[in-house]
Amino acid sequence: MQPFVLDDRLARDSESILKLGLCDLRLARDSRWPWLILVPQRPDVSEIFDLTPLDQALLTFEQVTVGTALKKMTGADKINIAAIGNIVRQLHVHVVARSENDPNWPGPIWGFGQSVPYEEKAFEAMKHRILEAFQ
Template sequence: MTTTRPFELDPRLKADTLAITKLGLCELRLMNDRRWPWLLLVPQRAGVSEFFDLTPLDQTMLSFEVGLVAKPFKALTGCDKLNIATIGNVVSQFHCHIVARSDGDPNWPRPVWGFGSVEPYETEAAKAFIDDISRVVMPV
């Protein structure tokens, strides 16, 4: 009899992000760094470290969910450009970054990774931003 491991969020992703909601495939999370509006989509699948580890259906669903989140997130933030990436060099659990970038933000136009020190959200600011994201991504 084969048993499958349940999905568990990588401890580093859990420590560095705040939960927003669960979509069909992914957990949607906010990177706890107020320098950039920065979301992560983490497919709720155990043992996935690469895009090709997802089934073809899950690959399609991930693409759909990136689009579902990215368009209203760009409108909400008013950013100039969204950076969408699946780098995963530090955390091998497959996850997709959606980072809102604007001319003049810290380190523009260079990458956000490894730049400066994290500036966590204050609790109320994080809650308000999460509520705004939830409202535009999953309108009632």
């Protein structure tokens, strides 16, 4: 079996902050929203239904864990969870904290405007706040 290799664009646009049982949990390099990405570490998977039933259940558990932590940390009005993948076909699930005064609210974040990179300290601070919210 081929090993799992992270897609180049996911590698460029996000940074790994935690390895879960199934997924690599990544923080998007875009400061406009608290934006996490779950990437199941399985080769050749594009759709949720390409995963085995056990991996589907694990992905659900990890989405719920991450969504709950992000809600707790941010107090967001709504958590958006989406597997889109029209551009990057490697299966990845967005988990995004949305608030009523954020860019493009209540529209979706995907395809909207240009990313605004974090300053390094702000990225590290966001990362640590998220990891603390898991505890």
